[in-house]
Amino acid sequence: MFKLHLPENKLKMVKNKRDLKSPRRNRSFTGGRPRSRQSLSGRSGPVANIRVVIRVRPFNDRESCSNHKNIIRVADEHTLIFDPKEDDEPFFYHGVQQRNRDIMKRGNKNLNFTFDRVFGDATNNGDIFESSTKTLIDTLMKGYNCSVFVYGATGAGKTHTMLGCHEDPGITFLTMMELFKQKDELIAERDFEVGMTYLEVYNETVQDLLNPGPALSLREDNKYGVIVAGIKMQRIEQSHTLFELLEQGNRNRTQHPTDANAESSRSHAVFQVYLKMKFKTTSEVRVAKLSMIDLAGSERGAATGYSGARFTEGANINKSLLALGNCINSLADGHRHVPYRDSKLTRLLKDSLGGNCQTIMIANISPSSHNYEDTYNTLKYAMRAKKIKSSMKKNVVNCESNLNHYIQLVDQLTKENGELKLKLSLSGKVCNCKDTIVSEDEIKM
Numbered sequence: 111m112f113k114l115h116l117p118e119n120k121l122k123m124v125k126n127k128r129d130l131k132s133p134r135r136n137r138s139f140t141g142g143r144p145r146s147r148q149s150l151s152g153r154s155g156p157v158a159n160i161r162v163v164i165r166v167r168p169f170n171d172r173e174s175c176s177n178h179k180n181i182i183r184v185a186d187e188h189t190l191i192f193d194p195k196e197d198d199e200p201f202f203y204h205g206v207q208q209r210n211r212d213i214m215k216r217g218n219k220n221l222n223f224t225f226d227r228v229f230g231d232a233t234n235n236g237d238i239f240e241s242s243t244k245t246l247i248d249t250l251m252k253g254y255n256c257s258v259f260v261y262g263a264t265g266a267g268k269t270h271t272m273l274g275c276h277e278d279p280g281i282t283f284l285t286m287m288e289l290f291k292q293k294d295e296l297i298a299e300r301d302f303e304v305g306m307t308y309l310e311v312y313n314e315t316v317q318d319l320l321n322p323g324p325a326l327s328l329r330e331d332n333k334y335g336v337i338v339a340g341i342k343m344q345r346i347e348q349s350h351t352l353f354e355l356l357e358q359g360n361r362n363r364t365q366h367p368t369d370a371n372a373e374s375s376r377s378h379a380v381f382q383v384y385l386k387m388k389f390k391t392t393s394e395v396r397v398a399k400l401s402m403i404d405l406a407g408s409e410r411g412a413a414t415g416y417s418g419a420r421f422t423e424g425a426n427i428n429k430s431l432l433a434l435g436n437c438i439n440s441l442a443d444g445h446r447h448v449p450y451r452d453s454k455l456t457r458l459l460k461d462s463l464g465g466n467c468q469t470i471m472i473a474n475i476s477p478s479s480h481n482y483e484d485t486y487n488t489l490k491y492a493m494r495a496k497k498i499k500s501s502m503k504k505n506v507v508n509c510e511s512n513l514n515h516y517i518q519l520v521d522q523l524t525k526e527n528g529e530l531k532l533k534l535s536l537s538g539k540v541c542n543c544k545d546t547i548v549s550e551d552e553i554k555m
């Protein structure tokens with residue numbers, strides 16, 4: 111199982127001192143006031159915080175049948191209480207009140223966590239989309255890069271959020287529908303070119319999910335950032351092509367059953383859509399990229415008892431998630447050096463985490479006491495991510511300046527030509543032929 115290695119002193123910093131003295135009160139992990147929803151939509155400032163959304167999944171059948179308790183209480187749309195304090199019901203044995211009747215008794219940490227948005231277990235993917243990724247499309251159309259990544263322990267609901275099912279399509283599908291809707295609305299003013307790639311990082315190798323073949327390598331480019339060498343960009347003319355390719359990629363993704371999830375994704379999947387927008391009346395060209403990343407779930411390596419390929423798989427997942435945690439910590443603390451190079455995943459996410467991007471992290475959690483540690487770790491991880499700021503730049507290739515340059519050049523040459531003609535006519539040698547090359551000697555006065 112991965113853990114967020116949060117130094118004790120950092121933990122203390124965010125705890126309310128007064129609450130520490132008074133254990134009965136709720137302790138808060140607020141990390142500042144919740145930002146309003148407005149902070150995401152249409153933001154065009156140079157600096158933006160990662161927006162962190164929490165999604166609590168419902169109890170599954172196994173958890174409902176067992177003696178597990180609910181350790182999450184959603185207080186409002188920004189706040190949840192982890193391991194809420196329960197009023198002790200008196201329990202008597204032979205007429206004597208007993209203490210610690212409950213062998214599953216939890217710590218009653220009673221911690222308040224505040225996020226940009228908290229969704230309870232009755233939420234569907236449409237609700238998540240409406241309050242999170244829908245607003246990204248507007249940002250994308252303005253020429254900013256955007257990223258969404260889903261995070262959480264194995265079986266916490268990441269793939270359900272991303273891909274969903276027939277009755278409840280995931281946010282990838284809903285976000286792409288919105289992209290094509292807005293594209294159609296803007297078609298009168300812009301020409302669009304759309305492309306997509308879909309890859310997975312499995313056991314520290316990068317694979318093209320749309321054209322399976324040999325492992326691909328990553329390269330750094332000064333202008334474009336990290337580039338996947340050899341990946342094939344698929345041009346998209348119509349939305350249904352994109353959805354067919356998405357399905358195709360999903361079928362190629364590495365999945366194996368785990369104890370927590372019969373269809374566990376054992377790789378990190380990175381789906382990217384590229385937009386080029388050419389304005390019809392001006393010479394402005396905007397380019398933007400939307401990345402949607404479904405991370406593999408962490409697991410308790412030792413507890414699984416796996417060996418061989420499954421063990422290596424789990425170890426690689428945990429290694430890359432640990433590297434991601436280290437990058438999140440460095441960025442949250444404002445360190446100059448961020449260890450992106452520690453894993454393929456973090457190299458790929460460099461732009462999404464601390465670069466030129468508007469980013470949303472959707473952290474998925476289980477409400478069951480069975481996943482107590484995983485849920486607690488995910489919440490701490492998400493709190494750290496909230497502090498990360500990324501600087502956003504509009505990707506605008508404005509041809510206007512080039513055009514002005516050429517107009518000036520033509521004006522200057524026309525003027526020079528006129529002066530030369532004047533000089534020639536004064537010397538009685540008027541050159542009236544377009545193709546005649548007049549030698550320097552001829553025009554010397």
Ligand SMILES: Nc1ncnc2c1ncn2[C@@H]1O[C@H](COP(=O)(O)OP(=O)(O)OP(=O)(O)O)[C@@H](O)[C@H]1O
Binds near residue numbers: 373
């Ligand atoms: N919000 C939800 N509503 C209904 N069912 C859900 C929800 N979230 C998850 N599930 C169900 O729980 C199970 C595990 O979910 P999912 O596969 O999305 O987990 P995961 O986080 O992607 O796990 P892994 O990391 O192992 O791939 C699935 O059967 C899924 O349908």
